[in-house]
Amino acid sequence: MFFALALIVLFCTTHGIAASGTPEPALIAGVTSGEALRLGEQMYREGVLPSGEQMQSIVQGDIPVVGGNFTCTNCHQRSGFGSAEGLVRTTPIDGTRLFLPLSKFKGIPVAKSRRSAMIQNDEELYRPAYTDETLARVMRTGEDSKGRQISDTMPKYLLDGRDMEILIYYLKNLSSVQEPGVTDETLHLATVITDEVPKEDREAMLGPLQFYISNWRLSRQMERSARSGAYLQEGTAQALRAVSLTVWDLKGPAESWQTQLEEYYRKGPVFALVGGITTGEWAPIHRFCEKHKIPSVFPITDFPVISDTDWYTLYLSKGLYQEGETAARFLHGRDELSREVSVVQVFRKDRAGLALSKYFQETWQGLGHKAAQDHALAGNETLTADFWKRLAFEHKNAVLVLWLTAKDFPDLANFPGQKNQTGFIFASSSLLGKRLYTLPDKERKSVYITYPYSLPREARVYRENIAASLKNNKVPITNLDIELKMYSLFSMLSGPLGRMRSYAYRDYFIELLEATPDLSVVPVTYPRLSFGSGQRYASKGCYIVQLTEGPNPELVKKSEWVIH
């Protein structure tokens, strides 16, 4: 009985309702605790005051800055755990460390730039615990809790008493409660697989992932730090916690996935999703992650959610959307074509055809061209010789964009009206698969193919090495392309998993992923994988390629990796 009552009180407290059922009394600067957190977050992340006005400050002594152009989040990050960039080291200001003395082993970010007298050393960053008073002072004047003037790069804010009180309340609560899916012993992860994925693709995603997780360990240097007591002194020995992986199998139609995900999460909360695979759209899982603020790293999908603002899912690339966009940009840059050239897209009304054609169309029109004409084919429509004859006749001088699979792609050797075309036919390597290499010799110069990966010749050695490594470790190779994408995941994941140490917070995990150095040295699947704050698609490009002549053709680049 007592337990039940305690639960009710806890629920009411956390949901801003007094036990009597009346609204929670005002706690902070005339607003409820929940409202203060919301307003504080708005100030911290967006630079907007509770009044709706923009925050105002001065940096570097005389540069006025408003609102969102330089917020607390910029340097201290959403987690409040700080950062290091160039000559600037930004100390942690999360709810725990801000009100404790900052000293050795307290997670001060390590300088990234080359050694310079301008970079503050650790001792210069140590300070006594802040109080509400000294915190307000440092934000207004730059004088820290030790009475020293801190770096001019920390803005000096013009904040009245109430706004300051709200911001300080927010900081006291920032990253101060343990996240779901984390215990002192284990960091729980999950991977999502939908039931239509072919067995060999499922194995190709899951096999390497399970191997990686079961063998995951800190780098030797980190382990030495942990064993020598540095982490113990800091109280972050949980760096040595184990990592577990659960498989969340989703069955049935996509509309039912949300319920299944909620049930999995209720039964066993996880810190993050890693990998995962679907042949369909990732959107339902993406939305689930946004709702619960769960990071999801590198799911394998051709259909990611394209968003400039969503936060929690980090994709390998924009999938098929990237190919559509690249074809339009490449075509736009062809000076030999008239700006008024007509363009015809032929595609099936299925998920792939719609994705490719949509992004081609949007980009093409966005570059100032008249809309391409769309020939959308119903699922069962057969592409007869008559169809191609009619198309050739009706669009004699058009660029043809054929977003078609191997089965639908026309035989170009006998393509009617081919000689009357502009000399430009576009196709997708993702849809054509191996059919790509069967294009007739004499037509290869007019076919431009979107290819969103490192070229086979550039990646061959790396692919062979990784395949050998998988074999040595007795991980079955059922689809090497997928297994190589998993390799990219592991390359991205290892640093952040180790560097989180005790500070296993989801925002911090994402910040560490965002700050991971560009992966370009081993272009196993993509020439370069990179992030930055808010960037959510690691691979940004796609080549336009053509086939060389002869019986064993190779792909040659006809464009840069990124076409502006």
Added chain:
Amino acid sequence: MPPIIKSCATILSIILVSLCVISNAGAEAKQNYTSTFERYELPDVVLINQDGVKVPLQNIFSPGTTVLVDFVYTTCTTICPVLSANFTNFQRKITPDSGRVRLVSISIDPEYDTPKAMKAYLKRYYAKPGWDFLTGSRQDIDKVLKALKAFTQNKMNHFPLILVKSPAENRWIRIYGLIGTAELMKEYEKARQ
């Protein structure tokens, strides 16, 4: 009209409070940057500006114009916002007597920084005509960064740098470190001499 500090009173109050504290704390003014004279040879590359227009790099540095160059990317969190806010303030401070001046930001994240992203960035910093943002192929951008000694293997390891090209000759001032607008104006005047 940008909603920059609304009144002189606001800006003055922040600066005055800061000055009082500095005075009370007895802190000694410490130079947080270095300024050196350099010579650079520009590579023959064509970059792309925020409007998607191709711009031969050499054309930017025409005689008679002082050119300020910084190296930023649109999703940078700490250094670039300060550099860009300084350019904003610099544009506000220059007068017809300040001579012909051009500001150029060169992206160090050319894959992500499309003309659209750069245009939005300039708008966010209230850029006036005369401030361009350039991107290009990774190869060309690397050539420029290497020629101007601004290259880092990884954008996450970049450093705060502004170059000021003298209007008359191949003489550059290299400003390493984060600075205020008064300091930037001083370096700018030095370049014009």
